[in-house]
Amino acid sequence: MGELSKRAAKYYFVQGTKQALFVLAFLAMITVLNCLVFVDGSVMDSLMDNIGSSIRYGSYMIVLCNFMFSVYGPNWYDSIALSLGCRRKDIFIGEMIKQVMFVLSDFIVLIALATVAKQEYIIVLIGFVVLGLVMGPLGLIVGHKIKRIGRIVVLVTIMVGAFFSAMLSNIIAMRTEAFITEGCPVTGVVIGFIIVAAVLYTLFEFWAYNLNKKSMVV
């Protein structure tokens, strides 16, 4: 790995961490607000109750924010990196690093919270992580494609993407919870979901790679 590649990887790693911290800080703020507004009994009890909601919101945000941050990439952050001498190949790998860093950082914190609050969201969280990873390259594709279309289309696309992400996330959460509570075997569903997600991820990354190859500074 050359020096420039290492620098690009480090840059995107830091970007992914910053984005994860931003989302976690936002989640912490919502949790605290919920605790203070909807206090029922002691603050500690309220906090423990609200952690469950926070984990759910955090799961949605993994999916939504990874999509949105990726849409920004080709037109903003990646364009800056390209203008400062970064190679397109390193930008592509960097985006993967950034997205994985973002998703996994949030996942680790949420898993820790789920463990502390004794919430049974592990499988659901894994589902969100997988979906969140798939939304990353999809966001890149959208970002490349809408470069020339304009701001209104960007906003509409992001809103549609956000709605789609939230809807899909909810379906997965409800379906998985239903499986868990009804005692149905989830293994087949989970494996099938992961396989489909892996195929989609690969296809989307391949498409994003081809779009990235000819990108220019915006």
Add this chain to the structure above:
Amino acid sequence: MSILSGKNIVKSYGKENVLKNVSVEIETGKIYGLIGRNGAGKTTLLSILTAQNPASQGEITLDGKPVWENEESLSHICYSREISPVTMFGPNTLKVKEYLATARAFYINWDEAYAKELIKLFNIDIKKRISKLSKGMLSAVTIIVALASKADITILDEPVAGLDVVAREQFYKLVIEEYSETGRTFIISTHIIEEAASLFEKIIIIDKGEIKYQENLDELLSRAYRVSGDTDAVDKATEGFKIYNPESLGRNKVVTVLADKPVESFGEGVQVEPVSLQNLFYAMCMGERKEA
């Protein structure tokens, strides 16, 4: 000496050819001026030479090695271009310090101490967001990135746009100092030709996607003349030469001549003066009239 070379570069956007079979050679260790009218293709050419924009056709190499996606080649080049205060998603909320940190992350030879010196010199508040900077401050930031990158080949695209006269003079002084100390190659694209001309060793003139001239500035100016006098006398004296921007005032006439080689004498009856780069370029833009 290294050579950044672009051969037979064509760049098309749809049916429009922005660059038409352009070939250019940049020798390291010199200061180049790149001048041309708005829309001539300067920025497109520079972005293709630095692999920030793919060419439709053509080959760009540095010491024979391709520049495109080549880490070794790219590590020698800095193309500091205008920063946009607006992105597709709204105002550019990146702070100056974040932008400079990104530049530091990518430029291997980045000189942080020099960057801090330049920030102080140009009086830039690095905590300010890019969207809040004036045009002059944006130019100052691009200059800081270009100079602090310490890249062997440093390209500045209209670096003095929006700068006041004091800042412009500071910039020219900085380029000369940096060039004297390090021998870095600078390619400066500018519309303020008169001020910057004293920096240039070599000049590239581009017009409508084609390179018109690419040579040593002193040699170019040594064969450029402003010939004035009585109309008949001027016509006779400049017969057979390439003439630009003829202007008549009563019985008198003034023309700009660009000869193939230095001319010893245009004969009697006419006044001959040297031409500045700006006036030569202006005359070229006004149009050529070839005498039979």
